[in-house]
Amino acid sequence: MLSPSFLSWSPPLWFSALALTIDMIIRVVALGVVPHNRRPSAAWGWLLAIFFVPIVGVVLYLVIGRLALPEPRRRRQAAVPTIAGVDDAGGRADWSAPSGAADHSAALPEWVRDAVRLNRRLTGLPLVPAYAAEVLIDYTASLERITRAVEGARRAVHLQFYIFAADASTEPLIRAVEKAHARGVEVKVLMDHIGSLGFPGYAQLVRRLDRGGIPWHRMLPVRPWRGEYQRPDIRNHRKIAVIDDEVAFVGSQNLIDASYNKKKNLRKHLQWRDLMLRVEGPVVAHVDAVFLADWSSESGDAVPPAPPAAPAPMTGPGRILCQVLPSGAGDNPGKDEEANLRLFSQLFYSARTRIIMTSPYFVPEESTLVALTTAAQRGVDVRLYVGEASDHPLTHRAQRSYYEMLLRAGVTIHRHRPPYILHSKFLLIDEDVAIIASSNVDMRSFALNLELDLMVCDRDFVRRMDTVVAAYEDDSSTLGLDEWMSRPLRQKYIDNVCRLTASLQ
Structure with a gap:
């Protein structure tokens, strides 16, 4: 129980003056630091937090206030066009076609060509064809399609997902990955650290990958005791599967059961409804380039640049025009973000x-x-x-x-x-x-x-x-x-x- 003398205690004048001075310094510094390269609404949000609860607000800002990832990681992301075999990432009027090729977007409406040019300017990646595009709307069938592709892999299996966990739904895929690695296929697996960490089956998956000697890495790991740290709420949210440089899967689905294995979801019978796209053709190399840049970022491995790709036929049965858009806090350094x-x-x-x-x-x-x-x-x-x-x-x-x-x-x-x-x-x-x-x-x-x-x-x-x-x-x-x-x-x-x-x- 607090004594009456403690309850009646008041801080000395010097202490109050010091606290007031520190408080004012925090506010004045925040006014000049927080808005830097930030839209006004975001700056005001941080300033309100700092002004109402200065100590807590400053601590939060120091932990999650930095927008960009470390510069070395950003440099690797800048290499995506080169990895994709795109030999000209900028500086020309024709942003939609590889160097030396015709502008194959000419048949598109002008406003679509404007969007293509904008995307090329932002990412360095041109418009290219896909020879097949299959829309996958059934969660289980989508996992099965990825699994079958891995089972037929001859050269390489690249998997990159925000969430990857071992459970009954992903077991066939994990077995296919293990068998592919065992028969000499180059297997590389990336999963987001914070994204996957909280889900049942993550630890079991990690143990299996380690036991099988399968190369894998956590994306954007937050383990300061191992020297691994960046803003913890910047996450790698991509969902990519590339098989043999021939087939790619992209979209919104993670590699986990449709219930996400959480007790509250099972109790409510909740099921995730997702959409994935399976594509073939030259666009696959661009998807894989994003994977390889992320792999290099996490592993430290150098990725040899691909030779410039030969212009691909942009018309014909089954061909559709596609453009890959990688984005985020780690992409496009020196260019516009977002x-x-x-x-x-x-x-x-x-x-x-x-x-x-x-x-x-x-x-x-x-x-x-x-x-x-x-x-x-x-x-x-x-x-x-x-x-x-x-x-x-x-x-x-x-x-x-x-x-x-x-x-x-x-x-x-x-x-x-x-x-x-x-x-x-x-x-x-x-x-x-x-x-x-x-x-x-x-x-x-x-x-x-x-x-x-x-x-x-x-x-x-x-x-x-x-x-x-x-x-x-x-x-x-x-x-x-x-x-x-x-x-x-x-x-x-x-x-x-x-x-x-x-x-x-």
Whole structure:
């Protein structure tokens, strides 16, 4: 029990003056340091935290306030075009074709060519063909397709996923990886450290990889006791599988059971709903270049540059035009960051008839919100597909805080019903462009996470994606403004408070 003398104690004048001086110094320094290379909303979020709780705010800022990854890692990411065999990453007027090749985007609408040029300028990667593109919407079937590809591998298996765990659903794939390694196939596995760490089956997977002598690395490891540290909430969120430089899988699905093996998910019978794309052809080399740059970043291995690729035929049966978009805090050093945000914004403003977007975590920054609401107000059919249920309560609450503004602008919101967690990430613009993504439409995917998106410029492919949209719509309810405005005041308050946390980046 505290004594009365302690309760009546007051600090000496010098102590109060010192505390006040330190407090003022923290605030003044923060005013000049925090806004550096940060959008105003993010700067204000950090400044509010520091001004209200100076010590806690400063500690958080020091731990998670740095936007970029270390320079050596960024230099390796800059090598992606060279690794892909692209011999000219910039400096020319023709940004859509490899050096010495014709501009194969000439047949595309002008606004699509603008997007291609922008993406080439941001990433150094040109438009190239895929000879086949298979949309995989069944979670189990997608795992089986990757497994069969690994079983048939002759030269190389490259797997890079945000989450990878050993469980009943991934067991056939893990066995296929072990057998491929045993028969002499070059196997390399990357998994995000923090992304995978909290899931049942991660430790078991690590033990099996080690026991089998299979080369693998944690992506962006946070183990300061081993000298491994960077901002812990910058994560490698890519989902990539490349087999024999011939086949690649990209999209939103992780290598884990559809329930994510969490007890609360099993209790509620929740199942993740994802979308992956299987592609063949020259685009595979560009996907693999992103993998190899990340592998080099984590392993320290040097990756020999590929020779410039010979121009590939861009037309013919089954060929579609694709462009790989790597983005994130570690990519494109010396260039504009947020490559995915810039491409998305360009497409939103270019849309004439429709914007269809599926994103499990929709927490847009200002420019995205303005672009989408502006498109709706000028008559574009803007449809947003999100989940009614979510595995991230804070993010889900923040997402809900944007619904009123979107609905008032004319955006149609479809909420996918439980027990499915809608985790697919894709974007359709008019009848011409689709983006199959690992990126969410949120500030984390735009400013922090390392992502891998694929832009497909092909009308037949977009029509195939329309069938996916129709299936999602059948399993969704349409949110009305009156219904949304009648929700309890307590929910509105919590949603708005959670929205404030979105600015801390």
